Amino acid sequence: MTLRARLRAQTASAHYRLDTRVSGWDLVDRHGLAAFLGMQRRALGALRPYARRDLSQDMMDDLHARAGADLTVLGCDASVSTRDLPVAPMSLALDYVIAGSRLGSALLGKRWLGARDMQVRRASAYFSAPSYIEVWQTFCAQAARLPAEGLAADRIVCDANHIFQFYDHCASQDPEPRLYAHV
Ligand code: HEM
Known part of the structure; x- marks a missing residue:
């Protein structure tokens, strides 16, 4: 088993949740x-200080800014934040979850494209973001070279699960932000 395959298998239930x-x-x-x-x-705001590679840092900063811009278009408070992570995650775990989430976003973007509400359609920054496929490819190439077993691999898998749980925590907070105005 490669580290890449191990990550997919051992984060599958957190991803599913x-x-x-x-x-x-x-x-x-x-x-x-x-x-x-x-x-x-919330999640990107807390996680982006831990992105150590230029590629993933740019991606996370960009997605964070886009989510904020769209919240503003929707008339919502874009200054939402959350608690910090208790432990700094390994950068490969971060790259895996965030670059991987872009794969799922392609599917979610298709759902969003069906919107008829003009305010929802104008909030287009997040779903028109680049795929950042190069971050995913860089992650895949690196994960393919690393052993799937051992302390470092265990830590990466553990951190990736923590990041999924952290997303879940962010998703559970104020699930329907108050809409301040219909702009
Ligand atoms: C309803 C919400 C979501 C759906 C329907 C979804 C769906 C998917 C799909 C279909 C893939 C596989 C794409 C492919 O192989 O081409 C994928 C991959 C992935 N998604 Fe999600 N996703 C969702 C939310 C998220 C979120 C919020 C995160 C993390 C923040 C995430 C993290 C990942 C990761 C890490 C992968 C790569 C899995 C792997 O191949 O190892 N997803 N997602």
Whole structure:
């Protein structure tokens, strides 16, 4: 088994839990979209200081800014934040979860594209972000060279699970941010 395969297998249940929660939000609806963007804004705000490679740092800064811009378009408070992580995650774990989430975002973007509400359609920054496929490819190439067993691999898998749980925590906070105005 490669580290890449181990990560997929051993984070599958955390990913499934998060997918299930996120799928409960209707992305063509203002409240559902605001809840999704609020989760992203909180999580990326707390996680981006831990991104150590230029590629993933740019991606996380950009996605964080886009989620904030869309929240503003929706009339929501973009200054949402959350508690810090108790332990700094390994950068490979961070790259895995955040670059991997771009794969799922392609699917979510298709759901958002069905929106008829003009305010939801104008909140287009997050779902028009680049795929950042190069971050994913860099992660895959690196994970393919690393052993799937051992202390470092155990730590990466553990940290990736913590990041999924952290997302879940962010998703559970204020799931429907108050809409301040219909702009
Ligand atoms: C309803 C919400 C979500 C759905 C439907 C979803 C769906 C998917 C799909 C279909 C893939 C596989 C894409 C492919 O192989 O081409 C994927 C991959 C991935 N997603 Fe999600 N996703 C969701 C939310 C998230 C979130 C919020 C995160 C993390 C913040 C995340 C992290 C990942 C990761 C790390 C992968 C790579 C898995 C691997 O191949 O090892 N996903 N997702």
